[in-house]
Amino acid sequence: MVGPQNNDLKNIVEVLKTYDGEGAAESDLKSGELSRRNATFNTLVAALVETDLLDVVINNELTVFAPTDAAFAELGLNPGNIGAVPGLADILLYHVVGGRVYSYNLTPGFVPTLNSAAVEVKLNGRTATINNANLPARNIEALNGVVHIVDKVLLPPTMDIVDLAISFAPEFSTLVNAVVQAELVDVLKGDGPFTVFAPTNEAFEKLGIDLSTLSKEDLTAILLYHVVPGRVYSSDLSTGSVATLNGDIYIDLSDLTIKDNGSIDKANLIAALLNVQATNGVIHVIDKVLLP
Missing domain, CATH: 2.30.180.10 (FAS1 domain)
Structure with missing residues (x-):
């Protein structure tokens, strides 16, 4: 008031x-x-x-x-x-x-x-x-x-996380197909809000796994490891652990990287593709698939 x-x-x-x-x-x-x-x-x-x-x-x-x-x-x-x-x-x-x-x-x-x-x-x-x-x-x-x-009209985001990822086609087609396969479309089109660390197609290629051979449970576990509840912008991040929907990841702002639990190599946050806003959250693009 x-x-x-x-x-x-x-x-x-x-x-x-x-x-x-x-x-x-x-x-x-x-x-x-x-x-x-x-x-x-x-x-x-x-x-x-x-x-x-x-x-x-x-x-x-x-x-x-x-x-x-x-x-x-x-x-x-x-x-x-x-x-x-x-x-x-x-x-x-x-x-x-x-x-x-x-x-x-x-x-x-x-x-x-x-x-x-x-x-x-x-x-x-x-x-x-x-x-x-x-x-x-x-x-x-x-x-x-x-x-x-x-001096300009400010225009808010108009697409949810899934539709936004689709709009980047074909750069995130593997991620979108994985979300469909895991039956997470309705979840990620829901109100949220969510923060998604989104691997590119190249990141999935480097993983060297045929996603179609994974069980729904295993694929869901991987995908949810890339999702943080709430809207977390890059300016909100600090060096340390961040809780995803399937365990913690470790963010190091000194070199804009993310460390997962399942591998030695870090994922790089792509500076030019941070804070991509959706109606129900925000996307940060990364160059490696995170493994729980």
């Missing part, structure tokens, strides 16, 4: 309706980047009305990353057609974080949103981006929270 009241402040929705350049860098205002004319939020407010989220944004203490009308227009969206967007409520909640989060408190990593998926914070010096969107105005105080303006 909202914190202590200050009669001089407006609620978040009123701030969006009456924004006049607060929180913008002086250089942006002088260059016209955030003039009153182009930093309007009519589409965002219309979207909140369409999704019945106005009360949520007014009556709770929140941080909102607010796309401008210009950001929505880049996607061909305006107050007249925003209501037809599939999954609109999920998109809006992906811009909202519980509590007050000021830009000077942001650190590199992932911040969970009310959508359940997280947005990624990157810092370049003192300048923060959210999912690679810029924050041309920051720390706009509201009665019930804080608003940061973003």
Whole structure:
């Protein structure tokens, strides 16, 4: 719920309706980047009305990353057609974080949103981006929270873990076939959330085992050894043991590797393919099959 009241402040929705350049860098205002004319939020407010989220944004203490009308227009969206967007409520909640989060408190990593998926914070010096969107105005105080303006609409994940793996075809076709063979599709398409350390096809080839010859029980044991309950982003990891659904693995952040119980060689976490978000979890790609 909202914190202590200050009669001089407006609620978040009123701030969006009456924004006049607060929180913008002086250089942006002088260059016209955030003039009153182009930093309007009519589409965002219309979207909140369409999704019945106005009360949520007014009556709770929140941080909102607010796309401008210009950001929505880049996607061909305006107050007249925003209501037809599939999954609109999920998109809006992906811009909202519980509590007050000021830009000077942001650190590199992932911040969970009310959508359940997280947005990624990157810092370049003192300048923060959210999912690679810029924050041309920051720390706009509201009665019930804080608003940061973003110059792009943030789009949440739309596929579950299984569908996401399929979309990478053919890179994870062996993994997908193994999940089907072990009858784990419904589990990994469920609510979760799960974190999956996903071996590539090449990783399965290096294993040198014909998966079709394994019993369902043995294959299930191997696959569940790659699954950790909850959403665990790379920024959440630390060196040490991590409990999977079938025993512990050991993560060493000094060289981005994972040690299993069943072999000497370590698996490498592929840095460019970490934190691949799904609707029900997150995938980290590895180059070796882990053996329990």
